[in-house]
Amino acid sequence: MVVALFRIEDHFVQEMVAHSREEAPNECCGILAGPPGQVAALYRTVNTSASPVRYSIEPKEILRIAQELEEKDWEMLAFYHSHTHSHAYPSATDIQLAFWPDSLYLIVSLADPQQPVIRGFYLRDGQVAEEEMEIV
């Protein structure tokens, strides 16, 4: 059996947690990118919803980052956002608005502020599939 695994360096995890804490109580969001299977860059993005329960990345910002990645032959490997008061599991809204089947959706939970939790999921056709993460 092949176990799917998302490898990510610890400093990217720490940066996602820091971003989540800075934006709390609102949700934060951002993009992880790199060559296939290798996170090489983290892009903080603006949550245009500016809300504790919603996030949205400005389409023009997505386009700008996508074009930058294309020049490097990199991909959008994952999107991250925070849940400031709930668990690290996709909400009904997350599932409904998941339009990127090949990108992992990472959720940073600050439900326990002292013990942030990050989990990753592929969201396809209304289905939730957790991806095991390896922090290196």
Place this chain on the structure above:
Amino acid sequence: MAAEVRIPSLLRGQVGGSRSIQASGPTVGHALDDIEARFPGFKERVIDPNGTIKQFVSIFINGEDVRYIQSLDTPLQDGDQVSILPAVAGG
């Protein structure tokens, strides 16, 4: 007019897996019709039945959101780059 249309991962299955395809027409809407003619079912993923761009989809021409130009009636020039981007959003 022929433009290069960048296809997001969500829609690549509709166009045989291609990351980008060439499409022709005087406007963005006509270019989408051109794709639809070759890949039936494509357009309904981007356009609502009432003929407007779906709420959680953006279409750009050379980096400009067509919603702020003439939407599907935005004219195309040879060599334009069209990008279709689904939203990144949730709760």
